[in-house]
Amino acid sequence: MNKLQNLYEKINPKDTPETLAKRIIARSEAEKTGTKTRRPMRLAAAACIAAVAAVFFVAIPVTASAMAGSNILEIFKSYFNTQELNPVGTLEYHKTIEVDNKTTKQDNKVIEPDTNTIESDDYKLTINGFAADKHCVYISYDIEYKNPLYFENGELKQEVLEWSPVSFRVEPQMNYMPGGGRSIGGKVVSVDGMAVSYVAFGSCSNDFLAEDKYLVKISYSCGYVNSDGIILRPMENDGVFSVDIPATKDITLTVNEEITCPDGREGILNKIELNSLSAYLFMTTKEAVQKEDLQKVEVNMELFAPKLIFKDGTVLDLAAVEPESRIRGCGDHRPSGQDVEEYYYYIYGTVIAPESIEAVEILGKTYAVQ
């Protein structure tokens, strides 16, 4: 297998270790700055949100051309194909801008409910909309920058433009928000004509206000990074959104992935996804559950467990298992290094005789189907 080693020797990161280390340290510092201005969560609501897995979705495209012809909003809408994106609520907003650690300025503004754009000296932020279900809150926004800073031959320069022609695309990431903060990452995919790159990141938290409403807070920091990985212009912003929760969207059932149980048994993984992020797993020993056999899936929000209702009337209630037999975990609050399987709320077990679904075995215990 020397050939394999030789092959992997050719796969190398772009940055030198020093550049990468500098970039990470700068990013860490910027994230710390972002954290300082976040408003404290409401304690009463914070107690509620431990039971709520929320997902925060942020899209930060700048130009349509950078999306290779695809419109982020359309992608976003297609993802939520059953839901309209409606700007709702009030966005409270303030920011701090630091330039090269020398200049700092503060700007506090409020976006009224009927306005979804805010324009500053440096950028224009447009909230495209929100979407949410029982588990998740998603936000889409566009951000455009002008007057970008950059290094040229080691000298700090600023391009003064009406609006920057710099074309870049920041890939959004989805984030779990089981009641806490999570950084939102991004990266430059393309930058036209300038030796700069860009990062955007931030954190968010949410309060679960009532049965049908979330309060979502966002803070983020953005900055240009030069070729040495130094963030030139970190910014931080906090926003507070109140988001109505629409009806739970359709579920997705993924099947037919071979897995091996912790005890060594092999089987087929069945995965139910409510929104591609809240997933529930269970295993069948013989054959996969077929989606066409399912009439609907209900989710017990308290236990984060799905109930499968089959067209023939059979019910498989995975919430019926004893709590200690259920493996659960949540989002980014897992200790570093913890297995990613615990990243998801899930149930890991074996459905015995899936053709009739009479019982489900989870971690060595057998449970009758209701």
Add this chain to the structure above:
Amino acid sequence: MEEGQFTELVRQFQKMVYRLAYSYVGNSADAEDILQEAFLRLYTCENSFDTDENVKAWLIRVTVNLSKSHLRSAWIHKRSELPQEDIPCADRQERELYEAIKALPANYRTAIYLHYCEGYKVEERARLLKTSTSNIKLRLKRGREKLRGMILDE
């Protein structure tokens, strides 16, 4: 963590983390992201590590977890694909091997990378990835078989 100590750890493990992420996600842009995220977590991590080996093991777990999360993200399935980059291969045989590796499922690629390039034994990998040895053996076996099958097919 001290900046100097951190830079030294980046120097020591950057390639390993990048290659591991690359073996999982299959492209350099995503691997770069995961590389940065993994080291950011190390930098902000409050754990204390007795040895560099412990750091390495921790980084492997975090990298694999980040890679898995990345592949599971719905955005991955919705986004416009970037052009696939290539690596310079010495000859046709190496090209075939590269193509065959790329065609493997992600967890098999990782199993093969950790086994053949990082020299981890089955038990060590099971401990690192918090899974059973039988699972690790199975992935390696299936990975080898698929790799062999693909190369022979070509």
